[in-house]
Amino acid sequence: MVEVWRLLDTGLRDAYYNMALDEAIAIARSKKLVPNTIRFFRWEPSAVSIGYFQSMEEEVDIEACNRLGINYVRRRTGGGAVYHDRDGELTYSIVVDEEHPLISRDLQKTYEVLCSGLVRGLRSLGVPAEFRPINDIVVEGKKISGNAQTRSMGVVHQHGTILRDVNPNLMFTVLRVPSEKIRDKMIKSVEERVTSINKYLKREVSFDELKRALIRGFEEAFNIRLAPGEVTEYEENLAIKLRDEKYSTREWNFRR
Amino acid sequence: MLRSEYKAEGGKLIKVQLSKEDNQITFIKITGDFFMHPEDLIEDLERSLIGCTIDEETIIERIKRFIEEREVALLGATPEDFAKCIVRAGGGGG
Numbered sequence: 088m089v090e091v092w093r094l095l096d097t098g099l100r101d102a103y104y105n106m107a108l109d110e111a112i113a114i115a116r117s118k119k120l121v122p123n124t125i126r127f128f129r130w131e132p133s134a135v136s137i138g139y140f141q142s143m144e145e146e147v148d149i150e151a152c153n154r155l156g157i158n159y160v161r162r163r164t165g166g167g168a169v170y171h172d173r174d175g176e177l178t179y180s181i182v183v184d185e186e187h188p189l190i191s192r193d194l195q196k197t198y199e200v201l202c203s204g205l206v207r208g209l210r211s212l213g214v215p216a217e218f219r220p221i222n223d224i225v226v227e228g229k230k231i232s233g234n235a236q237t238r239s240m241g242v243v244h245q246h247g248t249i250l251r252d253v254n255p256n257l258m259f260t261v262l263r264v265p266s267e268k269i270r271d272k273m274i275k276s277v278e279e280r281v282t283s284i285n286k287y288l289k290r291e292v293s294f295d296e297l298k299r300a301l302i303r304g305f306e307e308a309f310n311i312r313l314a315p316g317e318v319t320e321y322e323e324n325l326a327i328k329l330r331d332e333k334y335s336t337r338e339w340n341f342r343r
Numbered sequence: 344m345l346r347s348e349y350k351a352e353g354g355k356l357i358k359v360q361l362s363k364e365d366n367q368i369t370f371i372k373i374t375g376d377f378f379m380h381p382e383d384l385i386e387d388l389e390r391s392l393i394g395c396t397i398d399e400e401t402i403i404e405r406i407k408r409f410i411e412e413r414e415v416a417l418l419g420a421t422p423e424d425f426a427k428c429i430v431r432a433g434g435g436g437g
Binding site: 138139140141142145163164165166167168194195220221222235236237238239343 | 353354355356358372373374375376377378379380381382385416418419
């Protein structure tokens with residue numbers, strides 16, 4: 088019998104709730120209150136997330152974010168700074184028991200296995216995606232997806248981005264660059280190093296079409312069935328608490 | 344404050360800020376886009392380096408011991424990478 092995981096689609100939410108809900112799902116899973124889960128989500132307003140170990144002031148142009156109404160949040164996972172465009176990007180998270188056969192002790196291997204669902208989904212759209220260690224998915228050498236993972240309480244939590252559309256100008260307005268002089272150069276270099284689904288396929292792929300492809304990709308790669316479900320009351324209450332007491336606070340976001 | 348950046352093999356960036364006295368670390372902050380969990384042990388790792396002599400081998404040993412004792416997982420950066428970055432930051436007088 089095929090194993091069933093829960094599928095959540097929480098739509099457009101702000102950065103603090105988005106990060107809080109990810110943690111709430113991981114905690115709920117660790118208490119065996121919910122099944123293994125894959126969640127899709129987007130960001131409204133657009134936002135920047137930074138890795139756990141990064142410095143907010145060093146990575147993010149706070150003044151530009153405030154001017155443009157862009158949120159900024161620290162993630163519970165390591166990795167780099169990411170600009171999450173409201174209309175350009177789909178984000179996913181996977182929350183799975185550490186004892187699950189998909190998960191090995193080898194962290195690098197686990198990234199590859201969990202990313203294989205995305206790779207498969209992207210390929211079904213006609214995008215020749217490949218996993219590139221440590222934590223990226225690339226198309227013809229250009230990055231299309233970045234991913235970050237942590238383990239705690241017996242649960243593996245991986246989240247990441249899939250670029251449907253890309254806007255390097257805005258990306259470098261909100262992310263700090265070493266100097267203004269090289270901003271143009273960096274924008275150019277991002278155009279050479281980063282791609283998106285729309286850019287590669289030269290057509291507009293809707294979020295719905297992308298999600299359908301990824302759902303199939305995860306189901307086939309993990310040999311599971313994804314059953315649409317809801318955020319539980321426990322998770323929702325915990326997410327609100329984590330949003331208010333952690334992810335939206337200056338103490339958390341500027342702690343490094 | 345002394346600073347340095349070091350790109351680990353595999354591409355993750357480590358940034359170190361430190362103060363020293365008599366070639367021993369008196370303050371250190373390690374930031375960057377590497378992966379380490381449990382994440383909240385980074386501050387304990389920094390604390391464990393206070394008083395450490397700025398010498399590559401000594402720092403590698405100190406970090407390795409911390410990782411083993413506290414069951415820390417690292418990805419994208421090694422104790423050797425951290426040590427290189429710390430020695431670079433601490434290398435120039437002050």
